[in-house]
Amino acid sequence: MNTHTSIRAARGRAVQGTALALAVAAVLTACGGGSGSDDKPSSDTRAKNAPSAAPVANPLVATFDGGLHILDGDTLKVAGTIELPGFNRVNPAGDADHVIVSTDAGFRVLDATAQKFTGIEYPGAKPGHVVRHAGRTVLFTDGTGEVVVFDPADLAEGRKPESRTYTSAEPHHGVAVELGNGELLSTVGTEETRTGALVLDKDGKEIARAENCPGVHGEAAAQGEAVAVGCEDGVLIYQDGAFTKVDAPDDYGRIGNQSGSDASPVLLGDYKTDPDAELERPTRISLIDTEKASLRLVDLGASYSFRSLGRGPHGEALVLGTDGALRVVDPVTGDIEKKIPVVGEWQEPLDWQQARPTLFVRGHMAYVSEPGERALHAVDLDTGKKTASVTLPHATNELSGVVAGH
Secondary structure (H helix, E strand, O other), X not given: OOOOOOOOOHHHHHHHHHHHHHXXXXXXXXXXXXXXXXXXXXXXXXXXXXXXXXXXXXXXXXXXXOEXXXXXXXXXXXXXXXXXXXXXXXXXXXXXXXEEEEEOOEEEEEEOOOOEEEEEEEEOOOEXXXXXXXXXXXXXXXXXXXEEEEOHHHHHHOOOOOEEEEEOOOOOOOOEEXXXXXXXXXXXXXXXXXXXXXXXOOOOOEEEEEOOOOOOEEEEEEOOOEEEEEEOEEEEEEEOOEEEEEEOOOOOEEOOOEEOOOOOOEEEEOOEOOOOOOOOOOOEEEEEEOOOOEEEEEEOOOOOOXXXXXXXXXXXXXXXXXXXXXXXXXXXXXXXXEEEEOOOOOXXXXXXXXXXXXXXXXOOEEEEEEHHHOEEXXXXXXXXXXXXXXXXXXXXXXXXXXXXXX
């Protein structure tokens, strides 16, 4: 369909155009029934059946105020733009083509390679965390407490995948992850208080629970499938059927954002100690050894934000500092092995929805946005050198992409 034959004769062009119009009309007629009360196809149906744009190589998706840019992951050039009002968030769906877009109305699946929404949606108020682990993608909707688990490979079929669902006892800002053996870990809490996590077996029976994790937030998985959630006084680790609490060295030591790697038993976390701060700008990170159930703090010499954490291909911890440098940290020793200059100096804004430099890591490449300059940079983590930099039409807010290249 993407190959166009040159037709010199005007009559030939007219015949071809008529045939194409009839073909499109037939497709729209066949798909027009849907769930609506009339015969008009929905906007998503029209998008699905529109002529496909040229496939985008290893796509990245950058949100801006009013829409999404879809970028070629190799050149960083803008391949397409989708208008989408409101504050939107993006996460990898777990395959080579799709990302999950969180909107005011729920989760939507975007085929980033084809530059269009698929029509697959998971409606619900306050769509929250999207987690990928063990070949499964898990969505948590804060406004309903609903958890949806599916195989991202099934998105290639173009229809909503078969899924496993679980609804929390009460809605809350939570997170869930499915383990390789089918166990489901999900947070416990209410709209006012979050206290810990529970685990269900593959049949939905509760097999473990821990409620000694005040303010539970975020998750990450380490080597050996140790899964941790952050607390206001440390972290809670689940492994081999049991929970273990690792206490922070401070009475209030909040670890709310974490990043894990299959190549390392050590998790990377943030670390905050002021419960009364309007916005604390921490300079220390936490390194949580899931094998030893221990926690180490490392001072970076610069602050960072919740969008600054990532992991490299060998398990190295990556932190983008407000001094503009990307730090490569040995997760075992805590040594800062490299400081790679990437962007100019910046300060984290008070409003968490406001744009700030953001780190997205895929394989051996780190992608860093610089909203103040409307710029985006690609850094080879092996060499520490920038491989590409571009200026975009709009300042990037969130940055993500597909997880596996073609």
